[in-house]
Amino acid sequence: MFRHIRSDIKAVFENDPAARSIFEVVFTYSGLHAIWAHRIAHYLFVKRWYTAARIISQISRFMTGIEIHPGAVIGNRLFIDHGMGVVIGETCEIGDDVVIYQGVTLGGTGKEKGKRHPTIGNNVVIGSGAKVLGSFRVGDNSNIGSNAVVLREVPESSTVVGNPGRIVKRNGERVGDRLDHTKLPDPVIEMFRSMQDEINQLKAEVARLNKEAEQPAAQEPEKMPVGGGEG
Numbered sequence: 001m002f003r004h005i006r007s008d009i010k011a012v013f014e015n016d017p018a019a020r021s022i023f024e025v026v027f028t029y030s031g032l033h034a035i036w037a038h039r040i041a042h043y044l045f046v047k048r049w050y051t052a053a054r055i056i057s058q059i060s061r062f063m064t065g066i067e068i069h070p071g072a073v074i075g076n077r078l079f080i081d082h083g084m085g086v087v088i089g090e091t092c093e094i095g096d097d098v099v100i101y102q103g104v105t106l107g108g109t110g111k112e113k114g115k116r117h118p119t120i121g122n123n124v125v126i127g128s129g130a131k132v133l134g135s136f137r138v139g140d141n142s143n144i145g146s147n148a149v150v151l152r153e154v155p156e157s158s159t160v161v162g163n164p165g166r167i168v169k170r171n172g173e174r175v176g177d178r179l180d181h182t183k184l185p186d187p188v189i190e191m192f193r194s195m196q197d198e199i200n201q202l203k204a205e206v207a208r209l210n211k212e213a214e215q216p217a218a219q220e221p222e223k224m225p226v227g228g229g230e231g
């Protein structure tokens with residue numbers, strides 16, 4: 001229990017450069033309060049005291065703005081920064097060393113039954129406002145960009161951004177179908193290039209014709225003077 005509390009506080013210092021003292025962290029970090037309340041609620045949930053678990057979860061939501069269903073399974077050193085608006089669903093599983101910012105939803109699509117919320121691997125960062133919806137896995141060491149809407153499995157060590165979410169980086173390398181804006185075709189330049197090619201061809205043709213026109217005159221033999229000579 002105390003080991004958990006110590007590592008939760010340590011996670012705050014590791015992830016938030018604004019954290020100053022243990023006293024400040026313990027009394028003012030709503031993410032920590034939500035996680036501690038969740039540990040009690042989850043304990044009651046596992047013991048099948050569902051209503052008591054939900055009551056604790058709702059009191060915690062009222063105090064912190066963070067709603068974690070008591071059934072969610074949360075690993076070690078989760079850090080919820082700012083927290084307001086975070087929703088974590090019942091069948092969600094979260095690994096170790098995960099960072100979640102405000103406005104994140106780890107929810108269902110409304111189409112699935114049973115396990116309907118995501119499984120988040122270890123060492124994952126989920127940016128503010130991101131929605132991760134469905135019963136798939138987000139692989140270890142992945143980053144979900146703020147405001148991304150993720151609807152499919154995310155492989156390990158990937159960065160996903162946008163709506164719908166797409167992988168833009170894998171193992172540190174850029175991937176995907178994003179256009180390289182420095183290499184976009186420019187239709188005006190293309191048109192000038194093709195006109196220049198045509199002009200060069202026409203110039204070569206004119207030069208050839210001029211040469212041909214000059215050649216017969218040059219080859220013509222010198223004409224004899226017409227008429228008799230003097231005397």
Ligand SMILES: CC(C)(COP(=O)(O)OP(=O)(O)OC[C@H]1O[C@@H](n2cnc3c(N)ncnc32)[C@H](O)[C@@H]1OP(=O)(O)O)[C@@H](O)C(=O)NCCC(=O)NCCS
Nearest residue numbers: 101125126127128143144145146147159161162168169174
């Ligand atoms: C996604 C994130 C974690 C960075 O991960 P990363 O693997 O280091 O990715 P990069 O910064 O190299 O970005 C990769 C590409 O995704 C783009 N990108 C990054 N975050 C994005 C986002 N949220 N939405 C759209 N595109 C984004 C980058 O512009 C970059 O595009 P480019 O390759 O065309 O230049 C970070 O951008 C992010 O969103 N962090 C959340 C932070 C947050 O919520 N803070 C709230 C504090 S209160």
